[in-house]
Amino acid sequence: MKLLAKELQLSVSTVSKVFTDSHEISEQTKQKVLALAKKLNYVPNPYASSLRKRKSKTIAVVLPEVADSFFSMAINGIESIAREKGYHVLIYLTHEQMEREQAILSDFQSGRVDGVLISISNETTNDEHIIDMMQRGIPVVFFDRVCEETATTRITTNDRESGQLAAQHLIDQGCRNIAYLTISGSLSISRNRLAGVKQALTAHRTPFNERNLVMCTDNEEENLRIIKELLQRKDRPDGIIASVEKLTAAVYLACKELKIAIPGKLKVISFSNQTTAPILNPSLTTITQPAFAMGKLAAEVLFNSLKKTNVTLKAETVVVPSALVVRESTTGRDLG
Amino acid sequence: MKLLAKELQLSVSTVSKVFTDSHEISEQTKQKVLALAKKLNYVPNPYASSLRKRKSKTIAVVLPEVADSFFSMAINGIESIAREKGYHVLIYLTHEQMEREQAILSDFQSGRVDGVLISISNETTNDEHIIDMMQRGIPVVFFDRVCEETATTRITTNDRESGQLAAQHLIDQGCRNIAYLTISGSLSISRNRLAGVKQALTAHRTPFNERNLVMCTDNEEENLRIIKELLQRKDRPDGIIASVEKLTAAVYLACKELKIAIPGKLKVISFSNQTTAPILNPSLTTITQPAFAMGKLAAEVLFNSLKKTNVTLKAETVVVPSALVVRESTTGRDLG
DNA sequence: CATTTCCCCGCAACCGGTTTCGTAAATAAA
DNA sequence: TTTATTTACGAAACCGGTTGCGGGGAAATG
Incomplete structure (x- = not known):
């Protein structure tokens, strides 16, 4: 900026005011300064500016x-x-x-x-x-x-409504024993989705069974193990709601390994934005977030x-x- | 920082030197300053520092x-x-x-x-x-x-080798008419992958047919149209190499719509890191990049x-x- | 022509640390 | 004890823009 000022016989303050587009500077001078700045590929130092302007x-x-x-x-x-x-x-x-x-x-x-x-x-x-x-x-x-x-x-x-909608949809499709997969008990989104699920189930006189609240981890393999265990229970669920995208793969893989047919034996819905949802095997019903x-x-x-x-x-x-x-x-x- | 200095009866420079962990400052003073800084939850202004230190x-x-x-x-x-x-x-x-x-x-x-x-x-x-x-x-x-x-x-x-590997794999699986899907003619990764593909094909005395070089866009629907067109040709390919992840969905969807069986009628391999590759219908052979x-x-x-x-x-x-x-x-x- | 107003621009302080250099005190060496 | 050296810290310039204020000159007004 000093350079610009010297080159154009102006003061630093004037040059500075050009860049802040101050009304104190004539159009003519502005053009001159901006022209030279462009020619020299000059860009004001953002940190100096940040420092002063806070x-x-x-x-x-x-x-x-x-x-x-x-x-x-x-x-x-x-x-x-x-x-x-x-x-x-x-x-x-x-x-x-x-x-x-x-x-x-x-x-x-x-x-x-x-x-x-x-x-x-x-x-x-x-x-x-x-x-x-x-x-x-x-x-x-x-x-x-x-x-x-x-x-x-x-x-x-609308997490709660979405949870409700998901559960309602599964109920409509004939599910009577719905499991909810999550990775956190404390996160509000997870809690709210679960609340929605419970609400839908209660409304249909089939209250949520707490054993069907399945806590997963952020470890792929462990999740697979957990879900396989879920699906090998005597009273295994006929519907699964995965509250996070990344649990989808584990569910599908578990079903594949255990030869459980989706949606024949188990219906699956997931909170997911994956673009591959339509081409999964079978294509995945999702709650898609904006x-x-x-x-x-x-x-x-x-x-x-x-x-x-x-x-x-x-x-x-x-x-x-x-x-x-x-x-x-x-x-x-x-x-x- | 001024505040810290005043509070401790020290100069700003001394305080500054504490934060840069200068050897000029005694351990004793450092501790005092750092302690007060922690108490006041003080963090040096990064922009002032950036300005001076460049x-x-x-x-x-x-x-x-x-x-x-x-x-x-x-x-x-x-x-x-x-x-x-x-x-x-x-x-x-x-x-x-x-x-x-x-x-x-x-x-x-x-x-x-x-x-x-x-x-x-x-x-x-x-x-x-x-x-x-x-x-x-x-x-x-x-x-x-x-x-x-x-x-x-x-x-x-290793784009070129990967292209070669992909093509080789398709050849090994019996493909004789391989198409290459890309979104750019200029990008080096795309060019290199294609070069690898061509090399593999040439090595097997089935040179690449330029008509099988299919240029896609970043528009999902248009890609679907383009790929459907490809698959409706008289001499339609029996193998597809998708050079970008996002073209996978279009290929699968096109096949679904046209009722072309994968891998029966068409084998598909994609450059992709999607975690859903194993659970696609059918599961997707990929070149997975690190x-x-x-x-x-x-x-x-x-x-x-x-x-x-x-x-x-x-x-x-x-x-x-x-x-x-x-x-x-x-x-x-x-x-x- | 004298005076006021307005338009442009420069001066200098300032933002908050960093760093060079100088110095006083403490320690070591002579 | 004197001199040399080291240690610990402060004063002030500096990084590169920003901004309040003041002033000179031109245009407007009386």
Whole structure:
């Protein structure tokens, strides 16, 4: 910038004001400066600017992992509108560990980011680290895996209704003994989905059997073992609801190994955004979450609050509904 | 920091030196400062530090998209070692557009990042924007989708051998009319894979028929149309090699609609990292790329060069081999 | 022609750490 | 004890933009 100033016989401040598009500078001078800047391929140092303005034009996205399609699509949604608003996106993975989540967030005390989008790890049982950050003036928007008690905006899907819908669908298809697979007892999304399931079952006078609440891990092989065990019980279920995408494979593999026909002997529905759902064997009935939309919305809400100064985000939950897509794994018929 | 200094009756410089772990400071003073810092939950402002040190401790990852499993897993690999080294990761998506790629990279002239990991878009036909950046002293490591002519380190998989292996496998399974599906004519990975395919075919005295080189798009429906057309030709192929993960679904769907049996009438092999490959109908034979390892390696190479000053990255290609995983879609038998 | 207003631009302080250099005190060497 | 060396810390410049304020000159007003 000094160079630019010297070259054009101007002061640094004038040049700076050109880049902030100040009204104090004549159109003529602006053009000259911008022309030379383009020629020299000059871009202002963002860190100098961040330092002075106390704004980083950067947000953080904190995710458990990017293994499944949901978070991939969410990233797309977030990035799309971050780019639109001229923000930069830092990505952090917690690997489902609360400790890492805390370490990551504590770094944000530094002013590295202007705001945070987070989907909490399934280990996360308290929100102190999040509240702490908010109190330091860094706005947070939850998406998908939210803390229901924390006073900020949450973007979720209609987990409870979806659970209900899934169970209802299985009941309609003749299931009477439905199992629910999950990877976490504490996560609100899992709890809510389960609540929906229970509600549907109770409504049909076939209350949920707690033995059918199956806790899985993040280890593929162990999940396979757990599910095989489930399917070898005397009173084995005739319907399975997988509350997470990555449990689908284990269910299918278990059935294959045990030669249990889907949907003949067992109907399967999964919360999933996998594009391969239609070409599975058999094609998989899913509850499909609006991942892209949720990411996008979360980002929009955050950027909105960033525009104004000193506005705290409303403590509300915004719900973007999921869709039930019926396929062969629950019906035997392919409905597209 | 000023606050800390005042509180402890020390100068700012002393406090600063504590955080850089300078030898000039006594152990005693360090402890005092760190203790108070912890109590106050103080973290140094990274931008002030970046400004002075001309290092951002941040790298950029530039990707076409995060739609498929490859890039998801690569991100995991990258993030894992970035965290280990204390680096931060900015993520940018080009959406397969060279224009965006250029815009993104040109921003890096600002010193926002210390280095870049990039997998180029399939529109990218020249590397001027990349060379430009390198000349400004920002090291670049390519991974997967590389520019073969650019003088820096490239992390790839053995695309050519994999193509050869795929074709060889189909030949072994009795295919005599093999089609190759791709989404780009310019991308080196696609070209190399095709070259491998051709080599295998030529070796078996059944040279590749150029009509069997099928160019797809990034539009699902259009791909379906294109593939259906391919499969309705008089001389329709008896084997398909899908060079990109996302073309798999279209192939399967086309076969379903046209009632073409896999692997009976058509054998299918795909370059894919999908975890659902084993549970497709039929399970899918894949060339599986070491996505996590490639991301990790790319990051390691980059960080290595970042440690030393003024070392330009060797213009070499590091190859991490892919694996052929044989399943039902080419054999009719499930080999696990 | 004198005065006011407005438009442009420069001066200098500032953001929050980092780093060079200097110095006083403590320790070692002569 | 004197001199040389080491240790521990402070003063101030610096990184590269940003911004409040002040001023010079041109245009507008009286």
